[in-house]
Amino acid sequence: MCTMIGKASDSLLVQTPAVVPGPCQPPRLQGRPRAREIQLRWGPPQVDGGSPITCYGLEMFQAETEEHREVYQGSDVECTVGSLLPGRTYNFRLRAANKAGFGPYSEKCEVTTAPGPPDQCKPPQVACRSAACAQVLWEVPVSNGADITEYRLEWGGVEGCMQISYCGPGLSCEMKGLLPATIYYCRVQAVNVAGAGPFSEVVACMTPASVPAVVTSLRGLSEDEVESPRYSPSTCLAISWEKPCDHGSEILGYSIDFGDKQPITVGKVQTYFIDGLQPDTTYRVRIQALNSLGAGPFSHTIKLKTKPLPPDPPRLECAAYSSQTLKLKWGEGTAKALTDTIQYHLQMEDKNGRFVSLYRGPCHTYKVQRLSESTSYKFCIQACNEAGEGPLSQEYVFTTPKSVPAALKAKLLVSLLPTCFRQNNEGEPWPWPPCDERLCLALPVRALVPVTAVCLGLFVVGVVGNVLTVLVIHGYHDMKTTTNLYLGSMAVSDLLILLGLPFDLYRLWRSRPWIFGQLLCRLSHYLSEGCTYCTILHITALTVERYLAICFPLKAKVVVTKRRVKAVIGILWAFAFLSASPFFFLVGVEQPDNHTDSRECKPTPQAMESGLLATMFWVTTSYFVLPVICLNVLYGFIGRELWGSNARLRGPNTVLREKGHRQTIKILAVVVLAFVICWLPFHIGRIIFINTRDTRTMLFSQYFNIFALQLFYLSASINPILYNLISKKYRAAAYKLLVPQRAAGRAFPAAKDAGGYTETSGSTRNEYATSF
Structure with missing residues (x-):
């Protein structure tokens, strides 16, 4: 049998439907994990289920x-997961x-x-244990994967200005040294x-009230x-202080x-003086404040x-007085006493019977001036030291005597009779009658009469x-x-x-x-x-x-000219x-008791008080001492020069010239001696009169100054007499001036005059030595 096979048909493509993918591999960590996020990565599954992976x-x-x-859905193969908690798995x-859809889940992946x-x-809890101490407590927060190592506590009196006061692992802290009644x-x-x-929320607390704070600025107050x-x-002791904080x-x-005695409680004051204390005693003083909670x-x-x-x-005494002044003395009066802190306040009764201040200071003597003569004044005195013013003394009565005129040529000096007539008539009276309407004698009449006669003769x-x-000198060339x-x-x-002599005689009488x-x-x-x-x-x-003419004759001829x-x-004038x-300006007419009969020409009180009068007295004394020294030195040189010239004298007239030189030296000695005799008593009298402190010295000063007065005017009158005795030329010129008819027949001594110099040095010395 025969089988026949035909051609095959076209192929048919048949596709099965896709299924879901297979399981994926677990995701894996990409890098290191962070506290709040992690990064994961993965790959596609091995079985895609017949369809590409889309998500x-x-x-x-x-x-x-x-x-x-x-936490993620998408096509990427990596993902960052955030918003995680730290230290969590x-x-x-x-x-x-x-x-076809989602496949099964993979195995889990664990990540921390x-x-x-x-x-x-959480906010801390604060418990005040006392006014100066507080306890702070807090709880442990979530540690977020790591153990807490420490806690930090900030504390302060101002909310926005707190400082860390504690740092450590503990859950509490004790705050000390707080101020009472204060918000922290x-x-x-x-x-x-x-x-x-992060910090917790801020918690406020207030410490409780307490006793007051310590008193500050405690000090003693001065008497003022x-x-x-x-x-x-x-x-008493006075103290002051400042108010302390009251602590709520x-x-x-x-x-x-203030010592062993019971403390004193005072009210709401800030100054107080403690009385009933012992004088001259040191006390230790302290103070504390009080409120309702205690001290x-x-x-x-x-x-x-x-x-x-x-x-x-x-005891107030009178150390010296005059008709217008009383010098009062009190205390020891030693130099050491002047450094003592004791001050004295002397007061005198005024015309209204009120005592007014005369002197306040550390001295032990004060001279009251511008008083009236034969007037009684009342004084009292008190001593003061840093403790204050002591009690006033009893009233002392001192009486100024009748005015006695000052001696004259103690020129510008005022009699300071340094004994006082006190209320009990202590002191010696002035030994001759006081001033009356006709006379105001400085000395007895029996002394003033011969003095006046001598002064008039000198005048x-x-x-x-x-x-x-x-x-x-003016009339003859x-x-x-x-x-x-x-x-x-x-x-x-x-x-x-000499023109001032009549005024001095008037003041004598x-x-x-x-x-x-x-x-x-x-x-x-002044004159x-x-x-x-x-x-x-x-x-x-x-x-x-x-000196120049005798010791340096040739040089003097050139230097010393009339011009x-x-x-x-x-310049000298x-x-x-x-x-x-x-x-x-040191003298004036003073009228202390506002009576016309009391006017006196004498130094002003300002001159005596300022010390200018005493200064001028020493200037006057220097006008005597310095010239005396100069005269003695220069005349000594002149005498040595004339005496030494004897060895150089030659010729038949040697004996006569030597005799003339000796006579010249004697004349120079007489000139210096006359100057000292006439002027020395004048300055001695001033010194004695300034330092008179008792009546006997005062009497001696008065008589001595009268003697110095006569010598003073003798010095102004004796020069023409000396010229007439010494100079033949002067006698001839005076004779010619007084008796011109008789002088016409007499020969006028003609001496060669070439400005007062001759031709040889030896004869020049002789002429200048004898030219007086």
């Missing part, structure tokens, strides 16, 4: 819970999907996140290896700061402790000392002689030598001095009242002092000119009156 689904669940959550599984900082702590703020923070967690009239620095409870008072701590201790009791008043002789000297120019100028000065006015009072003293200085300067200048001598004379110018 992956990643599911996450925690190991502790059964809750599943899909998470499981992940993966499935793939095609058009990295640890993180702890969570925020705190918060806490946990820390692990991953970092510090205390206004209470009951305060006595000898029995109002301060009710203060307790003052606060004591303040620092200060040492305060009460002052000694005020001293008793000293006549001096005025006539000095006027004659000026006329002779031959008399106008350099030496005679000095002598003529000195005669004018002496003439002005009636010193009060002065009737010639203020100008003549000042002018008479007297100025001309006195001028005369002394002329004598000194003349001595210098004699230069006139210039020197003008100007310098003398300039030196004496203060005297014009």
Whole structure:
């Protein structure tokens, strides 16, 4: 049998339907896990189920819970999973999907996140144990995968300005040294290896009230700061302080402790003075504040000392007096006492019967001036020290005596009768009658009469002689030598001095009242002092000119000319009156008790109190001492030169020349001696009068000054007499001036005059030595 096989049909492509993919491999961790996220990666499944993989689904669940959550769905083969918790374990599984749907899940993959900082702590709990101590407690927060290593506590009095006060692993902290009744703020923070967690919420607390704080600024008050009239620095101590913090409870008072005595409780004050204390005693004072909760701590201790009791008043005595002054003395009066802290307050009763202050200071003497004569005055005194013013003394009564005129040529000096008429009539009275309407005598009449006669004789002789000297030198050309120019100028000065003699005689007989006015009072003293200085300067200048002419004759012939001598004379007058110018203002007409009969020409109180008068007295004394030294030195050189020239004298007239030289030396010695005799008592009298301290010395000073007065005017009157005795040339010129008819027949001595010099040095010395 025969079988026939035909051609095959076309092939038919048949595709089975796709199924879901097979399970995937578990996802794997990409890199290191972080605290809040991880990165996973995976691959496609081995069986795609006949259809391409279009999507992956990643599911996450925690190991502790059964809750599943899909965290990713997409076509990527990697994924970052966020919003995780630190230090937690998470499981992940993966499935793939095609058009048939999702396949089965893979095996789970376990991943643990990295640890993180702890969570925020709960607000801490604060418990105040006392006003200065608080206990802070807190709980452990979530640690986030790492153990907490420490806690940080911030504490402060201001919410926005807290500082870390504790750092450690404990769950509590004790805060000490707090202020009572004060609000404090705190918060806490946990820390692990991953970092510090956030701070907790801020918690506020207030410490309870307490006793007051310690009192500060405790100090003692000075006497000037205390206004209470009951305060006595000898029995009281004043203190002040500042109010301390009350620590939440109002301060009710203060307790003052000042030694062994019971403390004193005072109210709400900040100053207080403790009385009833012992004088001159040291106390240790401290204070504490009080409130309703108790007493606060004591303040620092200060040492305060009460002052000694005020001293008793000293005994007041009168040490010296005059008609217008009383010199009062009290206490010891030693130099050491001036350094003491004791002050004295001297008071005098005024016309209204009230005591007014005269002096306040440490001295032990005081001179009351401008008083009225023969008047009683009441005084009292009290002593003061740092403790205050002591009691007033009893009243002392002192009486000024009747006025006694001052001696005259103690010029410008006022009598200081250094004894006092006290109420019990102690002291010696003045030994001759006081002033009346006609007379006010400085000395008894039996002494004033001869003195007045001598002074009038000196006045006549001096005025006539000095006027004659000026006329002779001015009227004859031959008399106008350099030496005679000095002598003529000195005669004018002496003439002005003599013009003051009538005023001095008037003051001898009636010193009060002065009737010639203020100008003549000042002018008479000023001219007297100025001309006195001028005369002394002329004598000194003349001595210098004699020294140059005798010891250096050739050089003197060139240097000493008439023109230069006139210039020197003008300078001497100007310098003398300039030196004496203060005297014009040191004197005046004083009228202490406002009565016309009490006017006196005497030094002003300002001149005596300022010390200027005493200074000018020493200037006057120097005008005597320095010229005397100069005269002695220069005349010593002149005498040595003349005496030594004997060896150089030759010729038949040697014996006569030697005799002339010796005579010249004797004349020079007489000139110096006359100057000292006439002027030394004047200055001695001033010194005695200044230092008069008792009546006997005062009487001696008055008589001595009268003697010095006569010598003073003798010095202004004697020069023309000396010229007439010594100089033949002067006698001839004076004779010619007074008796011109008889002098016309007499030969006038003609001497070769070439400015006062001759041709040889030996004869020049002889001429200049004898030219007086």
